[in-house]
Amino acid sequence: MYTPAGFTPRHVMPEVLGAVTHAFAYRGGKILVGGSEDAPAIPSFAALAAAGVAGTPHFLGNLGDAACIALALPDDAPEPAGMRYAGLRSLFLRIPDPLLALAGRAFQVVEWDRTHRYCGRCGTPTRGKADERAKECPACGLVAYPRVSPAMMTLVTRGRELLLARSHRFVNGIYSALAGFVEPGETIEDCVRREVREEVGVEVEGITYFASQSWAFPHSLMIAYTAVYAGGDIRLEDAEIADARWFALDALPPLPPNVSIARRLIDATVARLRG
Numbered sequence: 445m446y447t448p449a450g451f452t453p454r455h456v457m458p459e460v461l462g463a464v465t466h467a468f469a470y471r472g473g474k475i476l477v478g479g480s481e482d483a484p485a486i487p488s489f490a491a492l493a494a495a496g497v498a499g500t501p502h503f504l505g506n507l508g509d510a511a512c513i514a515l516a517l518p519d520d521a522p523e524p525a526g527m528r529y530a531g532l533r534s535l536f537l538r539i540p541d542p543l544l545a546l547a548g549r550a551f552q553v554v555e556w557d558r559t560h561r562y563c564g565r566c567g568t569p570t571r572g573k574a575d576e577r578a579k580e581c582p583a584c585g586l587v588a589y590p591r592v593s594p595a596m597m598t599l600v601t602r603g604r605e606l607l608l609a610r611s612h613r614f615v616n617g618i619y620s621a622l623a624g625f626v627e628p629g630e631t632i633e634d635c636v637r638r639e640v641r642e643e644v645g646v647e648v649e650g651i652t653y654f655a656s657q658s659w660a661f662p663h664s665l666m667i668a669y670t671a672v673y674a675g676g677d678i679r680l681e682d683a684e685i686a687d688a689r690w691f692a693l694d695a696l697p698p699l700p701p702n703v704s705i706a707r708r709l710i711d712a713t714v715a716r717l718r719g
C-alpha cells in the first residue's frame with residue numbers, strides 16, 4: 445500500500461462533493477462493498493446516504509476528480525441490500541490497486557477514530573482538530589495523531605544463500621525475511637541488527653535500504669532492507685520463529701504472496717545474486 449498516482453491528500457471535507465466519490469465505510473474491521481463476490485466495488489458516498497448508512501466522515505483527499513471519504517460506522521450500522529461487509533484482505537487483486545491503497549489508508553484513519561475517542565491522559569472525550577488530522581482533548585489539550593508503527597524487514601545474504609525463517613503464524617510452510625517492530629530509542633539500523641541477533645543469533649553488516657510499504661494491519665510502515673552475513677551460527681531463541689535456514693537460490697522454500705513487500709524483496713535479491 446502506497447500513495448496512488450493522481451491522489452492529492454486533504455483532510456478538510458469540501459462543502460460540495462463532485463459527481464464521483466469513493467466511500468470507504470468500515471463497521472468494526474470490515475469495509476462495506478457492493479458488486480459481486482468476485483468483483484467487489486467501492487460504493488459512492490451518495491449510494492451509502494441513499495441506503496441510510498451514516499457514520500463519522502473523514503475526508504482523505506481526491507483521486508483525480510473523485511472525492512475519497514473514509515466513514516467510521518457504528519457497530520449497529522445496517523447492511524443495505526446488494527452490499528456486504530468484507531475483510532480488507534479479501535479485496536486484494538479484486539479491486540483496482542489505487543482503490544485498495546486508499547481503502548488501507550481509510551482503515552487506518554477509521555481505526556484511529558475508533559480508538560482515540562477519549563483522551564489517553566485524562567479520559568475526557570476528544571474532539572476533531574480543525575486544521576489537521578488530529579484529535580484534541582478540550583480539558584488538558586493533549587493532541588493525538590493517527591498512529592503509524594515503523595517495522596523493519598531484513599533479508600540477510602551469505603554469498604549466494606538467503607537467510608529465511610518460518611514463523612509459527614505462517615500458513616502453508618512459507619518462509620520469509622526476518623521482521624520486527626522498532627523499539628523506542630532505536631534507529632532502523634539498530635533494529636535490524638537487534639532483530640536478526642535476537643531471532644536467529646546472526647550478526648550482519650552492509651545494511652542497505654530496499655523499499656517501504658504501508659501495511660494497514662493495523663497501522664504498520666514496513667521498511668525493508670538487505671544485509672550481509674557477518675558472523676555467528678543460526679540459533680533459534682525467539683519463540684515466534686519455528687525454523688530458520690540458509691537457502692540456496694535454486695532450492696528456495698514456499699515464499700510469501702506477490703502482494704507483499706517481503707516477496708518483492710526476495711525476488712529482487714534473487715535476481716541481483718543471479719545477476
Ligand SMILES: [Zn+2]
Pocket residue numbers: 563564565566567568581582583584585586
Ligand atoms: Zn485530556
